[in-house]
Amino acid sequence: MPAEPADDPRSWSADEAVSALYAAHWRRFVALASSLMGESASAEEVVADAFVTLHGRWNRLSDKGSAVAYLRTSVVNGARDVLRHRVVTDRRRPLPDPAPDGPEEHAVRAAEHRMVLGALDALPTRQREVLVLRYQGEMSEEDIAAALGISRGAVKTHAHRGLSALRTALSLEETP
Template structure:
């Protein structure tokens, strides 16, 4: 089955993409699993099966945005005064958080971070990024350029 082949070939790279967006391995795996479940259910309605990977990437980006929105709401209404205890997620992604690049990337606005992750990690073209993010190619260029300028400034401080 085509979905199984897609899963075998692209699951890990989609999880890595989601980790960079949601900053948490467990949530990233869930986002990717949900994207595969959705494409499996919609496979017969898919107009062009050759674009299934692009559909999956877009689904992962959109679902990652939803996870981040949900987190923001939960954090906003979380009870105050709870002791700060390290979470299990901190241990799972500790290695990723140790690099200056990841930290600098996290400091970027969401759209800039998404554009850079899709461009330099996902190795997507501007057109593919525009499609995945639901924006124009010009906006992709703008977000990418601004994100790179911000990263340079932050990383120069570490040098």
């Protein structure tokens, strides 16, 4: 049975479409941007900017069915822009004080989390981007290739090398 015109997202107004997309995808895109950027405040701004831009361009979007892919690409590119800008400002910013220790279990998990994030941050940018998009963003190799403007083979290579480097870095940190 064909969908009623009101049920077809391609016939929605910009307000209806962006509201529906926001409700369905906001958290996932914030998590994706947070993983790429390492914190959530700027990630929320990047995602909000992507939704605002989509709203403004809704009537010019040639394939409204690809709005989620458009948003994902906007979020990835926005996060990358923020990271490029942050490189300069972070050089001048002092390191924050470490968070106070909580219960032992929380401390162990936090330490492990920091180890993984540290190892991830030590990867070359392209390897880190591919791994974050693949595992946090749950993107396919094809989608990652399109988002980063590289070939699918390059995505596989960066993922393999990144995972190998993570395994090596994490195994070295665990040995006394």
